[in-house]
Amino acid sequence: MTQYDTSLVWFRRDLRDVDHAALHHALTQSRRVFCAFIFDTDILDSLPRADRRVEFIHGSLAELDAALRKHGGGMIVRHAQAASEIPKLAKELGVEAVFTNHDYEPAAIVRDTAVAGVLEAQGIDFHTFKDQVIFERNEILTQAAKPFSVFTPYKNAWLKQLSLAPAAADAWPTEPYFDRLAQHKGDRLPTLAQLGFEKTNLAELRIASGMQGAADLLEDFADRIADYADARDFPAVKGPSYLSLHLRFGTVSIRALVRLAQDAMRAGRGGRGAEIWLSELIWRDFYAMILFQHPEVVTAAFKPVYDQIKWEQGKAADALFAAWCEGRTGYPLVDAAMLQLNRTGYMHNRLRMVTASFLTKDLGLDWRRGEAYFAEKLNDFDLSSNNGGWQWASSSGCDAQPYFRIFNPITQSEKFDPEGKFIKRYLPELAMLDAKAIHAPWRAKPMVLQAARFVPGRDYPMPIVDHDVARKETLARYGVVRSPREDDPAEE
16 A cells, blocks of 8 residues: 655665665555656765766666666656755655665765755655665664674674574565656766766776676676685685675665575585675674764774874875875885775775785874775775774774784785785786795895896885884884783784
């Protein structure tokens, strides 16, 4: 039984027409349903004119629009300030309700609160639903009814809750109700140029947008999920799912990914890989919960005492930051990782940890500088996960790596890129070095360098810091948070 004659679904980071909570509820409660996406100027105006994410969204919307049109619907796409355009569009269409999915970022919560207020004044209902996570807000709490701040007990409670409420991973059906989709013939998808953006190297990188792009990656990973636990840490190996970009913009649902892990484990073909992959998906829920419960982490350390740390500042610090950004630190694994990020918008998860540790604990620079750089460059940038990852690396976040555990960029390179395959991909100037010398060229024996016709400092930069010296300085810098009983165990 329908409740509304006409409704509007506001798409944001959920660019698909299947397994979609808001679309399901709108279709089941309405006789006619319009669909809209707003290229929000509040967000777009701060982005570079060549941004892979905007191009990815644009391509995904084109696919989604075509899919909806096959069933009599379509996407209304506008370029405006979303907070004012949604109430304006709702009034223009004469809808009785607007449906959308939850967003947990502080700025989005403010926006949605403002939209809800304007719609209420217009006599239009506003409904929001959980869609981008499995469990949200206060759904997973400690026995004392408090939010978790440590991952492992959160994960255990998450898994227990899913066993008690398995429907949390069920799909929200939409296809049976597609006959209720409505089409607005006045709006079509603007071009990238009309939005003020340029094409990027997205096609050259073979990054496929939309639901089909996500489906292809999901099918490919399903055959590799058993190997995930062993392969995921090696950047030269095809180990990850590469679905993070699609998950970020909702061209695939989180529930579909959880069901894949569950099905693999039940069938006995997922092994430890499926368990570890599911754990990574739970980390995503965890960080979304942390951001919602503690919005102050956007600008401050989760552990306030860590804001007492005196980070390096001034021209010398700026020069170190520029070298890190541009892949000129003299540490091959760090530089190759930063070049991968700059050229592709992607960085392997292991390398995100290595580069973040290097910035904060080798260069002594504020984690917020690195977080902001990743936010600009990462295709899959997600505020909660990016913030959580950077605070983990700098030891200032919830359940973070202890400050005295400092990644050694050379041993990390030797362990996770033993033959230097990843390094050579992004630093071909090191290709003539053997598997031993490539991780720290300046340490190579003279005869090795001579045979390779390689001169450190000429063919590749010398290290901008000495890791051993930097480690001691970091331990001193973090002294403001040190417990008298803490030891200094070996680095990683």
